[in-house]
Amino acid sequence: MNSEEKKWIEVGASDQIEVEDLIRFDHEGKTYCVYHLEDGYYATDGICTHEAVHLEEGLVMDDEIECPMHQGIFNIKTGKAMGPPVCIDLKTYQVKVEDNKIFIEI
Amino acid sequence: MTNNLDYQIIILGGGQSAAHAATTIRQYDSESSIAIVTNESYLPYERPPLSKKFLLNEVEIDEFLFFNEEHYKNLKIDILKNEEIKNVNFEKNLIESNNNKISYNKLLIATGCKNRTLNLENVDQKDLFYLRDINESTKIKNKFNSSENILIIGGGFIGLEIASSAKQLGKNVNVVELADNLMGRIVPKEISTIVRKKHEENGVDIHLRTNITSIKKNTDNYTIQLSNNASVICNMIIVGIGALPNVEIFDNTALKIDNGIITNQYNKTSIENVFAAGDVSNFYHPLYEENIRLESWKHAQNHGVSAGKNIVGQKTEYSEVPWMWSDQYNLNLQLTGRCDEYDSLVKRGKDENDGIIYFFMKNNQVFGACGVGIGGKIAKDIRIAGILSDKKIKVAESDLSDSSIKLNKLLKNI
Numbered sequence: 001m002n003s004e005e006k007k008w009i010e011v012g013a014s015d016q017i018e019v020e021d022l023i024r025f026d027h028e029g030k031t032y033c034v035y036h037l038e039d040g041y042y043a044t045d046g047i048c049t050h051e052a053v054h055l056e057e058g059l060v061m062d063d064e065i066e067c068p069m070h071q072g073i074f075n076i077k078t079g080k081a082m083g084p085p086v087c088i089d090l091k092t093y094q095v096k097v098e099d100n101k102i103f104i105e106i
Numbered sequence: 107m108t109n110n111l112d113y114q115i116i117i118l119g120g121g122q123s124a125a126h127a128a129t130t131i132r133q134y135d136s137e138s139s140i141a142i143v144t145n146e147s148y149l150p151y152e153r154p155p156l157s158k159k160f161l162l163n164e165v166e167i168d169e170f171l172f173f174n175e176e177h178y179k180n181l182k183i184d185i186l187k188n189e190e191i192k193n194v195n196f197e198k199n200l201i202e203s204n205n206n207k208i209s210y211n212k213l214l215i216a217t218g219c220k221n222r223t224l225n226l227e228n229v230d231q232k233d234l235f236y237l238r239d240i241n242e243s244t245k246i247k248n249k250f251n252s253s254e255n256i257l258i259i260g261g262g263f264i265g266l267e268i269a270s271s272a273k274q275l276g277k278n279v280n281v282v283e284l285a286d287n288l289m290g291r292i293v294p295k296e297i298s299t300i301v302r303k304k305h306e307e308n309g310v311d312i313h314l315r316t317n318i319t320s321i322k323k324n325t326d327n328y329t330i331q332l333s334n335n336a337s338v339i340c341n342m343i344i345v346g347i348g349a350l351p352n353v354e355i356f357d358n359t360a361l362k363i364d365n366g367i368i369t370n371q372y373n374k375t376s377i378e379n380v381f382a383a384g385d386v387s388n389f390y391h392p393l394y395e396e397n398i399r400l401e402s403w404k405h406a407q408n409h410g411v412s413a414g415k416n417i418v419g420q421k422t423e424y425s426e427v428p429w430m431w432s433d434q435y436n437l438n439l440q441l442t443g444r445c446d447e448y449d450s451l452v453k454r455g456k457d458e459n460d461g462i463i464y465f466f467m468k469n470n471q472v473f474g475a476c477g478v479g480i481g482g483k484i485a486k487d488i489r490i491a492g493i494l495s496d497k498k499i500k501v502a503e504s505d506l507s508d509s510s511i512k513l514n515k516l517l518k519n520i
């Protein structure tokens with residue numbers, strides 16, 4: 001997709017995600033994870049790059065999300081795959097909060 | 107005629123630990139020649155699918171290799187396949203197969219486990235089915251094509267996963283287990299009962315506290331008498347009664363062996379420049395202050411990574427908290443830490459739909475945890491239990507048992 005086609009999409013109220021937690025967000029057949037970390041909100045693809053499992057049941061710790069299936073770890077801010085079994089990075093998306101609502105750019 | 111080969115680093119065994127160790131070595135050392143020497147005819151592959159998705163015909167081997175051919179080529183890691191090592195000479199730094207003598211400067215042993223075998227009256231060993239590698243899984247699949255009635259001996263993880271797969275393929279399945287419960291002594295009774303009921307709901311006949319009293323071989327099946335007076339007709343017998351470390355080739359050598367290869371927390375064995383990793387290693391675990399041997403996927407991976415680092419001189423202490431899982435039908439079962447020693451058991455969650463976890467407590471700390479749930483329900487809490495035990499965080503039992511309290515809050519109790 002080229003950048004001109006990107007749009008800000010509303011995810012929902014910002015207070016629905018606790019700090020160090022995430023929610024799943026589905027939009028137009030794709031699925032995402034939206035995170036609330038100490039220093040703000042972040043978003044990544046929802047599906048682990050290892051074996052196509054959803055990350056929504058995963059553990060958020062510091063800046064990382066750990067896949068519930070085999071405990072592969074990604075950095076939430078950069079999407080970087082931190083070591084085996086994951087080796088492909090997770091896609092990340094821009095997030096903004098306006099009027100207590102979260103938007104992601106997809 | 108035998109050939110002489112020479113590598114700076116040899117990894118003996120071509121499984122999970124081997125694949126990750128070799129890859130890790132290359133991250134730090136671009137120079138040394140490296141070979142993985144294996145008796146298998148495939149690139150290193152994952153074993154969990156062998157009893158699950160591969161048996162169910164849902165995946166092919168190229169979908170569960172750890173890394174593809176190109177990966178090893180790019181990293182200049184040679185994989186010598188079909189090389190059964192028969193002899194190891196630690197004085198001369200040499201390993202030998204029928205065709206090759208291969209010398210090394212450093213050796214990593216990652217030979218994994220082999221299945222325990224069972225001798226049954228009136229049945230040839232070659233007519234029994236076991237499951238450890240892809241050839242055996244393929245053999246089971248082929249035999250499934252002409253078998254409607256399956257008898258599984260052993261109600262451990264692998265036997266039960268095969269039962270689950272066979273049932274999903276529409277077979278009639280009987281499981282015979284000597285003990286009072288499925289999956290051994292460490293899985294709490296309530297959890298093993300949930301798993302047993304799941305099998306029974308799906309139509310598997312589970313025979314606990316039962317052994318085989320006699321077997322009669324007929325033209326194309328067996329008639330089997332069980333000690334609980336049941337009589338079972340089956341076309342094939344699959345045995346899953348546990349595994350033993352692959353160490354016979356080190357008999358009569360100086361390598362120290364006791365339930366696997368004695369290894370310290372830096373993957374070192376009793377012999378200089380010889381390391382061990384994965385299922386074959388009985389390693390010193392700093393958290394438990396004793397040696398333990400594990401047969402699990404995550405451990406095989408990370409112990410291999412740790413061996414790779416220690417081999418290249420990046421001294422790395424291995425102290426990972428044990429973790430393993432089993433999938434049967436839509437149930438996911440997980441174990442973490444140590445579940446063999448505890449003062450009390452704390453339960454969280456009411457049933458498998460909710461996810462149910464037992465915490466094994468010692469001195470107000472979580473020592474281990476075992477849970478079962480539909481899909482990934484318990485994964486996060488089991489992971490948190492692992493971290494709580496690793497960091498020795500004190501927790502109130504009432505917090506663990508209260509499902510309305512999010513467990514990641516307890517990680518802040520440091």
Ligand SMILES: Cc1cc2nc3c(=O)[nH]c(=O)nc-3n(C[C@H](O)[C@H](O)[C@H](O)COP(=O)(O)OP(=O)(O)OC[C@H]3O[C@@H](n4cnc5c(N)ncnc54)[C@H](O)[C@@H]3O)c2cc1C
Binds near residue numbers: 123384
């Ligand atoms: C059917 C099955 C299902 C499993 N499911 C799960 C699961 O759901 N969850 C979980 O946590 N764990 C599971 N495991 C366990 C996990 O797969 C193992 O712990 C892991 O594979 C161990 O890795 P390893 O490298 O130590 O040994 P292996 O992967 O067993 O590799 C050992 C290698 O050494 C080779 N070798 C041995 N002797 C020689 C010799 N003399 N010469 C040359 N080569 C030799 C073998 O052929 C093999 O290639 C399962 C295991 C099996 C068998």
Ligand code: FES
Binds near residue numbers: 049051072086
């Ligand atoms: S599916 Fe996420 S780590 Fe394997």
